[in-house]
Amino acid sequence: MCDMNKTTDKARPTPRAGIMDIDAYVPGKSTAPAGVAKVHKLSSNENPLGPSPKAIEAAREVAAKLDVYPDGTARRLREAIAEVHGLNPANIICSNGSDEILGLLAQTYLAPGDEAIITEHAFMIYKIYIQSAGGTPVTVKETDERADVDAILAAVTPRTKIIFLANPNNPTGTYLPFQEVRRLHAALPGNVLLVLDAAYAEYVRRNDYEAGIELAGSAQNVVMTRTFSKLGLGGARIGWMYGPLHIVDAINRIRGPFNVNATAIEAGIAAIRDRAHVERSSLHNETWLTWLNDELTKLGLRVTPSVGNFVLIHFPNDKKHSAEAADEYLTQRGYILRRVTGYGFPNALRMSVGTEEANRGVIDALTTFLKS
Numbered sequence: 178m179c180d181m182n183k184t185t186d187k188a189r190p191t192p193r194a195g196i197m198d199i200d201a202y203v204p205g206k207s208t209a210p211a212g213v214a215k216v217h218k219l220s221s222n223e224n225p226l227g228p229s230p231k232a233i234e235a236a237r238e239v240a241a242k243l244d245v246y247p248d249g250t251a252r253r254l255r256e257a258i259a260e261v262h263g264l265n266p267a268n269i270i271c272s273n274g275s276d277e278i279l280g281l282l283a284q285t286y287l288a289p290g291d292e293a294i295i296t297e298h299a300f301m302i303y304k305i306y307i308q309s310a311g312g313t314p315v316t317v318k319e320t321d322e323r324a325d326v327d328a329i330l331a332a333v334t335p336r337t338k339i340i341f342l343a344n345p346n347n348p349t350g351t352y353l354p355f356q357e358v359r360r361l362h363a364a365l366p367g368n369v370l371l372v373l374d375a376a377y378a379e380y381v382r383r384n385d386y387e388a389g390i391e392l393a394g395s396a397q398n399v400v401m402t403r404t405f406s407k408l409g410l411g412g413a414r415i416g417w418m419y420g421p422l423h424i425v426d427a428i429n430r431i432r433g434p435f436n437v438n439a440t441a442i443e444a445g446i447a448a449i450r451d452r453a454h455v456e457r458s459s460l461h462n463e464t465w466l467t468w469l470n471d472e473l474t475k476l477g478l479r480v481t482p483s484v485g486n487f488v489l490i491h492f493p494n495d496k497k498h499s500a501e502a503a504d505e506y507l508t509q510r511g512y513i514l515r516r517v518t519g520y521g522f523p524n525a526l527r528m529s530v531g532t533e534e535a536n537r538g539v540i541d542a543l544t545t546f547l548k549s
Contacts, residue, residue, distance in 0.1 A: 199308045202301055205515040206508075213511040217535035220515040221411070222347070222377075222487050225532045226461060228409035228444070229454040235447035236413070239440045247439035254437065257446040258417055262390060268419055270428055271437045271445075275376055275404040275416030279341070280306045281428050282400070282418075286338050286370050287312035293339040294332050296324045298349050298520050300374065303341040312338070322481050322489075323351040326361045333369065340365070343374040344389070345381060348517045348527040350483025354385035362392060362399060370424075373401045377485040379408060379455060380462050386484070393420050400424055405445055407486055408458055413441040462486045465530045472540045476547055489517070491525045498547055500524045506546045512539050 205220030251271035259266040272278040279302060287293060289311035295303045297319040307314040315337070317328040324342060333340075342361070345352040353361075362371055373389035381388075389401035400420030405413065415437065418428070437445075448454070469488050473480045481489040492500040504516055504526055512535070515527040528539060 195308060195311065199305055200301075200519070202305055203519065206513055209508055209511045209513060213509070216511045216513060217531055217538065218513045219529040219531050219535060219539070220513045220527075222407060222485070222529045223411050224407060224409040224458055224486075225530065225535070226409065226454070226458050228413075229448045229451040231451045231454070232410060232413075232444040232448040235443040236440050239443050242439065245439065247435055247437060247442055249434045251437045251442055254415075254442045254445050255417075257449050261449050261452075262419075264390070264394070264419060268394070268422060268425060270418045270425055270432065271442075272416040272418065272432070273436050273438075273441075274406065274414040275374065275402045275418075276302055277436060278402050278416050278418045278428070279303065279372070279374070280309070281432060282339065282370070282372055283307055283310040283312065285427050285431060288338075290336065291338040292334060292336040293341060294329055294337060295341050296329070296343075296346070298322060298346065298522070299341065300343050300347050301519060307339075307341075319349075321351075322349045324353050326353070326357050329361060330364050333365065337366075337369050339370045339372060341372045341374065343376070344386075345377045345483070345485045347376070347485065348487070348489055348515070348520050348522070349481050350377075350485040350487060350489060351481060352381065352383070352386055352484050354383075355387040355389075356385065358387070358389070359392065362396060365398065367398055369398060371396075371399045373399065375401055376404045377407060378403060379459055380466075380486045381484045382459070382463055383484060390419060397421050397423070405448060408448060408455055410441070410444055410448055413444050415441045415445045462530050465533070465536050469528070469530065469536055469540070473543075476540075476543055478543075478547075487527050487529045489522065489525055489527050490514075491522070494524065497549070500526050503543065503546055507539065507542055510538075510542050512542060514539075 207218050209216045255266040255269040283306040287310040291312045292315050293307040293312050294315045304314045317332045375388035378388035393399045393401040402418045405415035470480050479491040517527050
């Protein structure tokens with residue numbers, strides 16, 4: 178009998194060059210040790226208010242029709258998005274989470290030898306998709322944990338094909354004022370695609386911020402990506418892109434024909450039209466984001482200024498009160514935060530804004546931890 182575990186590389190399919198050099202994405206943990214009475218998952222930037230009740234009802238109504246394929250163009254969902262944001266639905270593509278769109282953009286516009294620029298603490302999925310397309314990721318330094326336009330422009334070469342810019346950024350929560358985004362775009366060659374990842378746009382309350390709709394609607398080399406995940410539909414996996422028709426056409430040629438499932442389509446339509454739930458979610462976040470920042474600062478912890486629905490907490494350099502020790506302490510008490518070592522922050526934890534109970538519980542636990 179052949180031992181399948183002892184076959185040579187020549188006796189089995191092997192990935193193309195570069196694939197096994199990619200570090201797989203590791204999501205935030207979601208469980209606590211056995212015996213913990215209640216778990217507060219604060220590791221994935223989910224909406225603590227949950228999904229819109231209207232989205233739940235819409236999803237239930239699909240249950241009796243699960244034998245029927247969804248609309249391959251997600252037309253009604255695109256029309257609902259367009260209605261809310263004042264857009265042309267023809268310029269919108271819907272996807273299985275915004276992650277899928279980011280991957281499709283890399284697959285469409287990168288070839289082996291091409292470069293794509295990302296910032297120092299950017300969302301890790303960008304690098305994965307760049308490498309999977311055969312491109313070369315070029316990482317530029319940030320300034321004060323914020324994207325630096327001049328550093329990005331200095332990294333542009335004739336081989337640059339894409340710039341991925343998360344605004345706001347995950348895991349830092351920092352953002353670029355839109356005049357800086359426009360300055361970046363104005364200095365780019367026309368063949369370089371600027372991808373504005375605005376996954377956390379609904380939570381930003383700053384007068385100098387724009388998600389990128391106007392720029393994506395007027396330029397030939399800019400797209401904006403968004404998600405429904407942070408507004409309560411993380412499990413439904415709905416993302417979308419807005420951009421020029423020539424990019425939409427190119428992406429549609431390689432997009433899966435039924436990439437958004439029927440349940441997600443109906444839940445998404447109901448969710449985006451429930452503006453009251455969107456506003457409640459934003460107000461809850463604004464209140465507790467400020468509170469968490471204040472309380473953590475009172476504890477002597479540095480917090481990166483965030484406009485998202487999470488905070489990046491930096492811990493002391495002593496081993497007893499390090500991020501690793503804090504993570505273990507909190508996990509034992511049912512508070513699940515996110516280690517961000519892979520993002521270049523070995524001594525920090527990212528905490529999603531949670532319910533009042535969860536937020537207060539973390540502060541109480543950290544107060545005791547730091548006194549120990």
